[in-house]
Amino acid sequence: MKSRFTALKGVADVLPPETGLWRKILNTAGLVMSAYGYEEIIPPVIEQTELFLRSIGDSSDIVSKEMYTFTDKGGRSVSLRPEGTASIVRAYVEHNLPARPAPQKFFYSGPMFRYERPQKGRQRQFYQLGAECFGIADPAVDAEMITMVMAILGRLGLKGLSLELNSIGCKQCRPAFRERLREFFTPRLSELCPDCQRRYEQNPLRILDCKVERCGEIRKDAPLISETLCQDCRDHFASLVGFLEALGTPHVFNPHMVRGLDYYTRTVFEVKGDAGLGAQNAVAAGGRYDLLVSEFGGPETPAIGFAAGMERLAGLLRQEAAAPGPALFIASLGAEAATEALKLATRLRDGGTRVELGWGGFSLKSQLRRADKINAGSVVIIGEDELKSGKFKWKNLKDGSSGEAGREEILKQFSRAE
């Protein structure tokens, strides 16, 4: 710990080879999402604070105590985004995108900020990858979005995931359910854990996924949202389940699942990983939010979205193979040979071949040792003999084959064959 500066608490550098994994995740997700008709949108990471107050709502700690909020030099209260959806919806309304034909589909990725106590799978600056679809209320869109999320995860080779599903109703039926829930817990309020007593006031739905054992027993006979949904919500959910079954997408109905953000309506879903993620085991989650666009001043527009945590995805994709090395390593002996090596390397690099050089007057042996250490595919040796004869010695470090070849031959042989 002699470094003069260290990264802030809860933020982290992503180093190679981890960065390769991140790129793979983003590329794969981008590929799948464009097949589903999504286009990238790049919103700013900073917004006026009120945007998040109005979207996420005050029943969540995100807004009340986790935002990076400050006053800028113009006296405005601004915040680093704690999640992506609010910005996308703002952009959608601000640029009058509802005027374009529905559905409008966007994906995004980038850092989010929440001032939380770090733990496994949770940091203050973390990356999310997400998508939003505007303009269609049909449950087929819910099924499509969920299928797309599962397709991304599947394409990445992730196994042991479970998709959980619920409906939390709309503005007609959810308030009624909240009240029924309160009535149910009122007589046993004193038996609930302190956190749940607070939830009772703030957001009684949250009591349903409390981890305290005693609270679990108490809520055994609590009313279920699925029994309280209005007919429209009930139909919507049934239809979604039908689509998923037709698509063969495995899913689990979890009547106790509650999402944290206030703006969700009807469909909510969560994809959980199996092992290795600790307590923060949701790799992706999302839901429908049919009211948010109009709350932001746009026309009444149904919408649905999801977000996935990059760090959690990367954590699940264990780094398997050794770091790939250069296709060719050029060892040289003497100043003249070094010049020749540099010229050769530059021509190959111009053609896209990855080449490393054995710089610096080291013995041939140490240069070759280094070529081996960095996992080079082949090595070419340039010394005085080779300069005289014009024939370079080469050796394949993988299979041990070797030979001699002229410059043009070498160029041809290593010009980005693979």
Add this chain to the structure above:
RNA sequence: GUGGGCGUAGCUCAAUUGGCAGAGCACUGGACUGUGGCUCCAGUGGUUGUGGGUUCAAUCCCCAUCGCCCACCCCA
């Protein structure tokens, strides 16, 4: 914000009752004048997270502080 655990070399970890800070791996070089991997040898690398205190003496005990980890809360 709350609770618990942990800070010794780049990494993983030792260090007896409080008594000269070590090993393996990694890195660099050599043994082997221009042919890697295996082996052997050597070398580089540390104010023991930081600041105080107790003591003849602190990696070890005490206090504070910072950082990391895990869990709660919350959530991707």
